[in-house]
Amino acid sequence: MPISLLALALSAFAIGTTEFVIMGLLPNVALDLHVSIPLAGWLISGYALGVAIGAPIMAVLTAKLPRKITLLLLMVIFIVGNVMCAFSYSYGFLMLARVITALCHGAFFGIGAVVAANLVAPNRRASAVALMFTGLTLANVLGVPLGTALGQALGWRSTFWAVSLIGIVSLFALYKNLPDKKEEDATDLRKEIAALASVGLWLSLSITMLFSAAMFAMFTYIAPMLTDITGITPHGVSWTLLLIGVGLTVGNVLGGRLADWRLGTSLTLIFVFITVFSSLFSWTSVHVISAEITLFIWAMVAFAAVPALQINVVIYGKNAPNLVSTLNIAAFNVGNALGAWVGGVVIASGMGLATVPLAAGALAFLGFILCAITFRRAARKKA
Structure with a gap:
């Protein structure tokens, strides 16, 4: 390479x-x-x-x-x-x-x-x-825990x-x-923008957004949940973030293979597992061992969705690769903002940190419903 x-x-x-x-x-x-x-x-x-x-x-x-x-x-x-x-x-x-x-x-x-x-x-x-x-991926495995430890x-x-x-x-x-001169395909913005007129593409981008919202509703407030509910020290939070990073890495590898196997089925099932393990953390977070196990599995199943989400968007946006690739990153981050906002609303409303994982599970369930609609629609178009 x-x-x-x-x-x-x-x-x-x-x-x-x-x-x-x-x-x-x-x-x-x-x-x-x-x-x-x-x-x-x-x-x-x-x-x-x-x-x-x-x-x-x-x-x-x-x-x-x-x-x-x-x-x-x-x-x-x-x-x-x-x-x-x-x-x-x-x-x-x-x-x-x-x-x-x-x-x-x-x-x-x-x-x-x-x-x-x-x-x-x-x-x-x-x-x-x-x-x-x-x-x-390495940013989650090494950058986040090391950066957290340095900051603390x-x-x-x-x-x-x-x-x-x-x-x-x-x-x-x-x-x-990077090479100074390399032949590059000219970007035709009008052609790429015209290619965005696809219902399937926008459904796919919405699935990406809901995935990210479900993940970041919980991930955003993981440090205060670990310190206030689980009772882990700030130093212990860094080690837990390292464990989550390992789970994300394993999930990314498994997700690629699952996406190659059967895209629609894999992505739909992954949303089911995200729903389950996000919600489960509301109860397992009170004990260190059960919290760590749940978070590792949650991280693994969550990031297993990423390769499938990338492929799903590219399939619908194949005629606008540059813009679609950028829009998918935007969809991820709209979801980040939505998830962080939902988690903050839950905390500010007085329901407490322990309710945040349930909110994350609810967002993942919405993603599951949208997956089912999107892939059933695609199947009908092929029939």
Whole structure:
């Protein structure tokens, strides 16, 4: 594999870490900035909405630029945003910094996937894209727990300084290793936008959104649930996040095989399992061992959906690969914002942290219903 793929994977690691690490640091940020946990949760929603809004806008604004230049500009925005996070001493400024950071996210993954595929022979493109997204998986396995531990030891701002440094290294690696000149297919925005007039595509994007909402309704508030309900120490939260990261990685591998086996059946069943294990955490969270087992299985079955969701969207949006790839990242992040908001509403309403997993289960059940409708509709069109 070309070293340029490793540069893309390192960039994906940095972006994934800055998105997810705030969850482990949520109690620290809330305490330091004198805001409630639900209000601090909006830092996740703000980032997600920044991705959702910024992804298609950045894709359009950079459509005429060479892809290497675009990726370098996006990484510069990422670095600036993280430095701003590290300098934040008010909730409002931190929110602004998170939104600025988010602007690069969707377009980087969308365009980066196209670049990764074009770096290798046609029969190795799927592996190349998978290698790039391995950086995002490793962000959950290593970046989040290590970033959480660093933030707890030296203050949450130190984590953003560390991510900024990784961003600078990534920028240099992209500059040195991505090819300066490579034949690129011209992007016809009118053709791609016209290809979006597909009911199946928007149903698929809605499934992606509900998956992400179900996952992040629980993931956003995992740190306060572990400390306040399970009784795990802040140091123990880092180890639990590492365990969740391992579960996400295993699920990602299994999910790819399941998607190749039978896409519709696999995705529908995965939503059933997410519903069950999200809801189950409301009861198992009171004991350390049962909580850890439930979270590992939950993470595994949740991330098993990701390859299937990617394939499902690409099938319906095959005539608009650049824009659809970016919109799917946006759909993930609309779901992130929705999930964080739902969890925050549950907590703020007085129902308590233990009710959050039930809300996550309800969102997953809606995803199951939409899956059933979507794939039954597709079957009828084939008949």
